[in-house]
Amino acid sequence: MDKKYTIKDIAKMAGVSKGTVDRVLHNRGKVSPTALDKINEVLNVIDYEPNLIARNLKNTKVYRICVLLPDPEIDPYWLPCVNGIQEAITEFKAYGVIIETHYFNPESTKSFLHTNETIIKKSPDAVLIAPLFHKETLGIVKQYDELNIMVNTFNNQIEGESIKSFVGQDLNKSGRVAASLMNLIITEGQIAIIHIDESLKNAVHMQEKEKGFRNYFDEKKIPGFPITTLKLKHPNVESKFSTFLEENPNLKGIFITTSKAYQIASILAPLKNKKIAIIGYDLVEKNVNFLNQGLVHFLIHQNQKRQAYLGVSTLVEHFLFRKDIPETILLPIDIINVENASFYVS
Amino acid sequence: MDKKYTIKDIAKMAGVSKGTVDRVLHNRGKVSPTALDKINEVLNVIDYEPNLIARNLKNTKVYRICVLLPDPEIDPYWLPCVNGIQEAITEFKAYGVIIETHYFNPESTKSFLHTNETIIKKSPDAVLIAPLFHKETLGIVKQYDELNIMVNTFNNQIEGESIKSFVGQDLNKSGRVAASLMNLIITEGQIAIIHIDESLKNAVHMQEKEKGFRNYFDEKKIPGFPITTLKLKHPNVESKFSTFLEENPNLKGIFITTSKAYQIASILAPLKNKKIAIIGYDLVEKNVNFLNQGLVHFLIHQNQKRQAYLGVSTLVEHFLFRKDIPETILLPIDIINVENASFYVS
DNA sequence: ACAAAAAATGTGCTCGAACACACTTAAACA
DNA sequence: TGTTTAAGTGTGTTCGAGCACATTTTTTGT
Known part of the structure; x- marks a missing residue:
């Protein structure tokens, strides 16, 4: 019952040669109805699975x-x-x-x-x-x-x-996930979506995440969360973000759409009086360090x-x-x- | 350079027969030092990887x-x-x-x-x-x-x-994860750890999770979260839990250590005035339903x-x-x- | 009815590793 | 030096699928 059947087995059972069985299995034609019937009969009874090992052995293609x-x-x-x-x-x-x-x-x-x-x-x-x-x-x-x-x-x-x-990954959904987590960490206050990227070629990537994030709050009609988008690019990340911080004292949450959350976290680290939730992407070492320090709250794993x-x-x-x-x-x-x-x- | 070398290739290069190469590869002995050297020389130069397909083909063992x-x-x-x-x-x-x-x-x-x-x-x-x-x-x-x-x-x-x-899975750690999430959802109030199980044979399983959960709050010295443990067993789940609810009006969070979170959620569902966070285990259909309804906040996936x-x-x-x-x-x-x-x- | 063409069927080799066995060469001893 | 024993080496077969080719059987046409 457990037996592994081979083409040879089928051939013997059907009373034909393995060549004929092979032609039936691969619809290569040139088989008489009589032989076809006999072979099909056998195939219906047993559960033939070609031996992948043997099949691949023949194939010397690299x-x-x-x-x-x-x-x-x-x-x-x-x-x-x-x-x-x-x-x-x-x-x-x-x-x-x-x-x-x-x-x-x-x-x-x-x-x-x-x-x-x-x-x-x-x-x-x-x-x-x-x-x-x-x-x-x-x-x-x-x-x-x-x-x-x-x-x-x-x-x-x-x-x-x-x-x-x-x-x-579904980037829109990942933005939504980030939003749902943010909504859990903070109860009110301004939220910033920050795109940090050197190449800016990930524009679509980042926008999709932003859309998902915003959609979550829009759909749920959750009030009290003004959302601002910020695009930062090396080498102005620190200066631009610092000004933004000063101008927005009620900032309570930051969603960084790239793997550069650590850049923001390192700026916020010395500012002990600020309590700002950070959600970012990717388990790069620097991000995980800030996660362990409690400065980054959640990371979304893109599993590259x-x-x-x-x-x-x-x-x-x-x-x-x-x-x-x-x-x-x-x-x-x-x-x-x-x-x-x-x-x-x- | 990309070539896949076979035993035959090695034999030819070393000027011996494939049998001798085979003996060297498997330390089967009966090889002269001269032949051994020649073969090893070839093996050091090329990067031989036996063809797993061919190896397994010979092995007809089921x-x-x-x-x-x-x-x-x-x-x-x-x-x-x-x-x-x-x-x-x-x-x-x-x-x-x-x-x-x-x-x-x-x-x-x-x-x-x-x-x-x-x-x-x-x-x-x-x-x-x-x-x-x-x-x-x-x-x-x-x-x-x-x-x-x-x-x-x-x-x-x-x-x-x-x-x-x-x-x-590391059950202790999974309890900690649950605790960290609970700590995020609620800011204060009583927490109940509920073990629901028919067989009670999962005792160690559940206890390990409880330990992890409690440890988290102990280690962090987070105040304001009295934690109570509750063991429920069919068919008294509903009655016992209802009494517990009445006796503990300040209950704000529930951690269910088994996949039966839906049983608790279904009891809490009609009580609209209660706002109690629920964290449970496993993506069984009923749990996911309550997750979608917003009655269960988090599930931990054990990925059985x-x-x-x-x-x-x-x-x-x-x-x-x-x-x-x-x-x-x-x-x-x-x-x-x-x-x-x-x-x-x- | 018989040759030629077509269809059907069977045979035999390949892939690479593994191992049994046959064979050759070298060492050991009288 | 010849003979036995051991050490070393090579040959040939197996596994199962896949396909080329040889062979047999059937059909077609005259």
Whole structure:
């Protein structure tokens, strides 16, 4: 009953050769109705599952997957992705899968396009892209499509029918989650939504989070929370924010839409008389430090590592095990405070 | 450079036969120092990784893994585990791994022991156990050890040097997480820790959570929160809790250590004048309903599904890919509120 | 009715690791 | 030096799916 049936078993049971069974299983035609019936009869009784190991052994093809993401040296936000990709490399090396990482400068569309050129020259079987630039991505994806190179995207959700799959988070919802937490920490007072980013290329990302945050308060019709948006950019973060602080003495909560919450926290740290709630993103070391100090109240975990890992692993499993690539994988919006943080940092 | 080297490649490069290479790779001896040197020289230059697919193909052994957990019909807490196990079954069926689930009555040590007998008769290669009964588990594990059957445990952490591996959550920490959230929701008032359980076999489980919860308030020396513990058991839950409510008009927060938060929420639902914060465990449907209604504020996700999945998958990967079985896997303590719940229910 | 074409079926090899077994070379001892 | 024993080395088969190709059977056309 538990037996693993092989093609040979089926052949024997149906009284035909394994070649015929193989033709039936793969609809390769050239099978007489008599033989088809006999084989189908057997197939209906037993529960045949092809041995994936044997199937893959024959396939000596080396799959090449290229990952395209911003240089973590320029924006450390992407650092966890490298770990996720490394995990996939280790896991699938033994199956003859080569995974290469290529970095581009997140500030430069030219760099993005150029790195894509490099990747195309490598003629990979699939690519995983962090599609920071909307227009350019659509063009590039079209090119990949023509070359029959499979494309998966992660982190930034790009609209467009040529984009077939995406791994990431629902940013709007994550903004809502932040809002719901803020609503819990403070009972009234002004709230600031702060976008801090060097590249400003994450505009859509940040706006989506802001929308979600504001929507929460709008929908619930919760009064007493005037919300202001602030855009800060290096190197004026400190000066601009300090002026803002002075001009808004009733500020009670800050929602930072990027992983730079620590920048704000470090400014607020010396001001002991201020009691301002901070909610930010990502478990980068500096953020976690402030979380432990009690200066940052909540962090939302975007789990870039898992995003990247899933991005490649779905591709690999598609090639190796013929699994479908899910259209969208939305990772959970993990709520992190000082008490559960340690379980998420990896 | 990307090439996948095979034993044949190494043999050719070292000028020996694949048999000799095989003996070197597996330290099977009977190799002359000359040949050993030549082969090692090649191995140092190239990066040989045996092809796992080919290795497993030869191994026609069918692995049998038995999972032992309480009957979900008696305690629906265990229902998600079944899904996790099912996932593992589907994933590993093609590799010749048979995973069987056996249920026992969580109220009866006799049933536990009896089911173990049944499992032993099946002579599996490994078992995954939900070790509800401390003493009995230790005895059983010893028996498995003698029979050379690998044992993994999940959900309940049992001390004992014969227990080699465990998948679960840090319950003390999860109590702390609950406390930190409670401390956020309410500013003062009485807090009740409620243990609701039919079987009462989860005593250790619940106590650990209570300890963590109390510790948090003790450590932080937060005043104004008298904490009372309440043990409720079917069928007296409603009556006993109602009396408690009347006797404690200043009750502001409730922490339920089991998945039965909905029982308390449903009692509080009609009492519109009461504003009591509820924190509970597990994303069972009824709990999520009350979460959506705003009656339950937070749920802590114990992720039984993943616990069970990881419990078996680590065993399977040990057999198939010779991976080590981690001593302890502590799953993150996911904080769930109404805004992010949808991403966790599966 | 018989050859040619078409359809159906079976055979045999491949993939890479693992191991049994056959074989060759070297050492040990009389 | 010849013979036994041990040490070292190579060959060949297995696992199951997949596919190319050889072979057999059936159909078609004259």
